[in-house]
């Protein structure tokens with residue numbers, strides 16, 4: 096890339112097909128039937144010309160792609176060593192678990208509650224038992240890089256510590272938490288799912304300092320908590336001296352987006368059915384999109400009357416887009432303003 | 445007379461109340477933090493003189509007896525001068 100960026104990897108949703116219908120799914124997976132073809136997948140792999148290239152394969156449910164293993168083998172042949180599969184775990188059989196071990200592929204299994212009722216409330220009846228079985232198959236196969244990932248939601252927030260406690264007794268390497276982004280099906284399920292930025296922050300603080308978390312870490316398990324559930328500015332839109340890594344999102348129709356947080360085809364700036372990923376990231380369309388985003392940051396309505404307008408990076412522009420318009424911010428301003436104020440007052444006293 | 449009336453032109457500037465403080469983005473792009481007392485003066489100075497503002501502040505204090513009016517007035521002059529320098533207020537020219 097001739098721009099101040101480089102491609103550090105790709106987040107590819109190889110299919111939109113899914114056997115579950117989770118109420119938080121940002122992709123509304125299972126509704127349509129789109130699949131990344133083998134040819135277009137090669138257009139993504141063309142970007143692998145450096146050592147730092149991590150390929151994340153997601154979906155829908157990636158294991159339901161009829162050519163899943165063909166895609167994996169292509170990536171392996173191309174020399175991609177850092178491959179992560181994001182799966183709901185329900186399709187992981189004993190054989191598949193062994194294959195993941197054989198090909199040294201990291202697996203992240205989504206488990207959204209430590210009890211059957213909570214997980215199934217989010218992911219549908221019967222999902223919990225199947226996902227747990229998939230995790231057991233991975234453990235029994237001796238998989239060394241199992242990531243268990245849970246969303247932090249209104250309906251599971253009271254059992255997050257129990258989640259860490261129970262999962263840390265299993266042979267998993269990472270327990271990871273994420274916050275909900277209001278997209279797709281989560282829009283209509285806000286009550287069961289969403290929390291204020293403030294509540295999210297409190298939960299993260301509590302998890303960080305708790306002895307159950309520390310005990311799990313002592314056992315060598317990585318507890319991966321999201322940074323702040325808001326940010327002050329997008330690192331891509333405020334480039335530094337050094338080249339900025341980009342891991343574009345590629346949806347199951349082949350549309351390319353700036354990052355995983357961007358949804359909505361109007362924000363896509365290329366398609367891997369038409370072009371190689373490297374060409375897309377070097378294209379005038381990409382540059383125009385970056386300029387469009389940077390311009391949008393200057394015209395967010397609320398910022399004109401905000402005291403922090405000269406110091407604030409305007410938060411996450413993808414989240415702003417997901418809320419409906421780039422004329423408004425990402426929805427974390429009240430929290431961000433408090434943080435800025437506390438920092439300024441602390442500096443002055 | 446310049447000293448007589450103070451015109452509060454606060455609303456021109458982006459500002460944020462944070463706990464007991466008022467944070468203002470001034471015309472030069474500088475951020476100012478007004479603490480509890482400064483915030484009180486700033487919010488109540490509109491159409492007041494230094495003297496009436498001094499009375500107003502003393503009235504609002506719980507331990508009025510311990511206050512020396514002259515000292516309070518001097519502090520207010522200092523604060524008001526600073527506000528004026530930063531463009532947060534202006535004296536009415538009449």
Ligand SMILES: C[S@@+](CC[C@H](N)C(=O)[O-])C[C@H]1O[C@@H](n2cnc3c(N)ncnc32)[C@H](O)[C@@H]1O
Nearest residue numbers: 119120121154155156181182183205275276281
């Ligand atoms: C869309 S799923 C696709 C892969 C696979 N089917 C799974 O469930 O892991 C990828 C990850 O995104 C998470 N996810 C889905 N909707 C989300 C949302 N609205 N906000 C944040 N994460 C979400 C899922 O929990 C899962 O961990």
Ligand code: SF4
Nearest residue numbers: 113117120124155183
């Ligand atoms: S979160 Fe994953 S498992 Fe759930 S519906 Fe979406 S794609 Fe399917």
Ligand code: SF4
Nearest residue numbers: 398401404407409428
């Ligand atoms: S309104 Fe929000 S995004 Fe805009 S400057 Fe203020 S805190 Fe930052």
